[in-house]
Amino acid sequence: MTTVAASASGPAPEVEQYEIDVGNMHAGIQFKISHLGFGWMLGRFNRFSGRFAYAPGHPELDRVEVTIDTGSIDTNHAERDKHLRSADFLAVEEYPQARFVGMRYTRTAEGQGVLEGELTLRGVTRPVRIDVRELGHGTDPWGAFRRGFEGTTKLVLKDFGIEYDLGPMAREVELFLTIEGVRQTEVWR
């Protein structure tokens, strides 16, 4: 009886808190968009930071926050990057940061799920869904506990007010994300 009551009211599930390891850059935000249907333009954001909370067995408590320095866009071509930073695309002076907040993780199968959240890019906030794969977790050789994920999603540029015409093949950009967090002993907030 006591046991049932205890589990019904529930001991607070343990929520693990992680900082994304950008200091040693064990994370990446890559994008891929068609170039006229002939090739891909691949790029990344070089500077971002974030954290996530992970509650084993309680995916509803999972949460992710990532802030991206939009000026750090890097497609391995300085002139093009300048154009991508301009008002034609990211307008980085006006919108120096993009931000993703993941608020709902639903496990769809062992080791994978869907993260729903909101992305603010170029001043526009829209819901996005990220397909997630849980990569692994454990103690690293330096004694810390790490946990990592990869994710993919697609964004329609126009949804975020980016109207520049790149042709019919380049209306959407695909993102590949990987984050590795180092577990924190201190709790946020």
Next chain:
Amino acid sequence: MKQRLFVSLLLGCTLSLSAGAAWAEVERYVIDTKNAHAFIQFKISHLGFSWLLGRFDRFEGQFSYDPQHPAASKVEVSIETASIDSNHAERDKHLRSADFLDVGKYPKARFVSRSYAEQADGKGVLEGDLTLHGVTRPVTIETRALGHGPDPWGGYRRGFEGTTRLVLKDFGIDYDLGPAAREVELFLSVEGIRQK
């Protein structure tokens, strides 16, 4: 006799004409690295927890493509190993050292194709020799033809993507990165500008 000579002349003429026509069909492309419409990306596990993503920033190459005989296509790419870029300067320094690419000793990696087979849906298999870290080994790249046609600047372009995996030890890179990181995955994208 006269007629026979005429026929054989005609035949010879046709043959050499068609040989000439076939030759003309071979399109030659320079990979558009100048405007970075080509990429060499890699991905390797970090302790099984996440991915280390990187690319080579400097490379160049060319390919030939014969739409009538795709199997005759050829590719050559030369990569500046020191241009490795994993978005972390200290790590890149380590990757350039003798523990990994040893770029002082092996400043270039090189891929030269040996054979190509393309299906009707544009998927293909490209085989060739990769020289990396001073070791030459056969590699197989799974390819997909992306598209081709005139570009807005009066040129004609053709592009492909490809994926392959390399076992680091096969190329003499023995540094222990743990059991999850024996192999590196490559994603390649090349767009060529047809040469006149």
